[in-house]
Amino acid sequence: MSASSDDGLLPWLEAPLAQALHGTRGHALLLHGMQGVGQFELALTVAAAWLCEGDDPAARPGGRACRGCAACRLIAARTHPDLMVLVPEALQEALGWSGSDEAADGEGGKSKAKPSREIKVEAVRAAVAFAQQTSSRGGAKVTVIYPAERMNPASANTLLKTLEEPPGRARFVLASAAPQRLLPTVRSRCQSLRVPLPAPDVAAGWLAARQVAQPEVLLAAAGGQPLEAHERLALGVDAPAWLRLPREVLAGQAATLATWPLPIAIDALQKLCHDALAIAVGALPRYFPADGLPAGGDVARLTDCSADLRRAARHAEHPWNAGLGVEALVLRVRAALRPGKEGDAQHSRRPSLATLK
Numbered sequence: 017m018s019a020s021s022d023d024g025l026l027p028w029l030e031a032p033l034a035q036a037l038h039g040t041r042g043h044a045l046l047l048h049g050m051q052g053v054g055q056f057e058l059a060l061t062v063a064a065a066w067l068c069e070g071d072d073p074a075a076r077p078g079g080r081a082c083r084g085c086a087a088c089r090l091i092a093a094r095t096h097p098d099l100m101v102l103v104p105e106a107l108q109e110a111l112g113w114s115g116s117d118e119a120a121d122g123e124g125g126k127s128k129a130k131p132s133r134e135i136k137v138e139a140v141r142a143a144v145a146f147a148q149q150t151s152s153r154g155g156a157k158v159t160v161i162y163p164a165e166r167m168n169p170a171s172a173n174t175l176l177k178t179l180e181e182p183p184g185r186a187r188f189v190l191a192s193a194a195p196q197r198l199l200p201t202v203r204s205r206c207q208s209l210r211v212p213l214p215a216p217d218v219a220a221g222w223l224a225a226r227q228v229a230q231p232e233v234l235l236a237a238a239g240g241q242p243l244e245a246h247e248r249l250a251l252g253v254d255a256p257a258w259l260r261l262p263r264e265v266l267a268g269q270a271a272t273l274a275t276w277p278l279p280i281a282i283d284a285l286q287k288l289c290h291d292a293l294a295i296a297v298g299a300l301p302r303y304f305p306a307d308g309l310p311a312g313g314d315v316a317r318l319t320d321c322s323a324d325l326r327r328a329a330r331h332a333e334h335p336w337n338a339g340l341g342v343e344a345l346v347l348r349v350r351a352a353l354r355p356g357k358e359g360d361a362q363h364s365r366r367p368s369l370a371t372l373k
């Protein structure tokens with residue numbers, strides 16, 4: 017099976033791309049879907065199609081970019097003068113986009129402290145100014161914003177005026193995994209297009225083509241999000257580690273989890289709790305194979321434990337002792353997973369999570 021089309025587009029993005037290119041008319045598009053399905057890739061593909069100058073319809077199936085014209089070459093080199101890509105500083109390296117120079121220079125630029133996880137107002141101001149300039153190549157002026165929910169309120173308000181009255185040939189593609197966190201006024205000015213989760217066989221095939229072992233296991237672990245599954249592999253979340261996790265947690269061991277970044281370790285524990293709860297109420301687990309999960313967990317204890325984990329997740333980026341935190345959480349989950357009296361006893365002297373408050 018072909019892992020992707022000729023232009024490298026993720027195979028499950030074909031249908032949403034066709035919709036974006038033919039089913040939308042506005043000047044602003046909001047692509048939204050779960051994390052890890054490729055909204056950013058789709059946003060760039062749409063922007064490239066809008067900017068392509070190729071005039072041979074045969075080279076542009078479905079109105080896509082031809083990848084051969086001068087504009088397409090400039091996009092590939094990331095130097096197209098009519099394309100601006102806004103991503104938070106903290107994501108620029110991972111996404112391979114350094115963003116615009118003006119955008120990166122806001123508030124003293126990169127030299128200071130931690131790279132920002134937000135799309136700052138300076139960056140959006142630069143995008144607004146960019147949209148108002150005359151097109152360098154005579155076509156559209158396209159701004160891609162991802163993840164759009166990372167615009168802080170000042171950023172979103174700055175963009176709003178331009179979204180309401182777009183100058184000349186300005187067009188916007190916003191991409192987001194959390195559209196509910198966008199200002200309603202920003203959302204309402206965009207034409208919305210949902211990027212669905214890929215079919216499991218398509219996603220697993222894509223992972224298998226990347227030499228990922230046991231792709232179904234990792235796909236389930238990532239909630240069906242193939243890009244997420246692929247990214248996590250680089251952090252040590254492989255299939256054998258995932259499959260031994262329930263056993264380790266039941267034994268009170270944090271050996272595997274302690275090697276993962278804390279937010280990912282907490283996410284794994286949340287998924288374990290979720291699946292144990294599913295089994296406790298007679299439903300099917302979603303993230304782990306059923307035969308690796310303990311039976312007989314108590315619904316009330318598991319619900320309680322899930323709430324603790326949600327709290328821990330909110331604090332997971334804080335610089336407290338990560339190793340210690342994971343161990344306390346593993347004991348907490350173990351107590352909730354164990355059946356009957358033993359679990360109750362564990363529960364009554366559960367580890368203190370005071371450090372998480």
Ligand SMILES: [Zn+2]
Nearest residue numbers: 068082085088
């Ligand atoms: Zn082209």
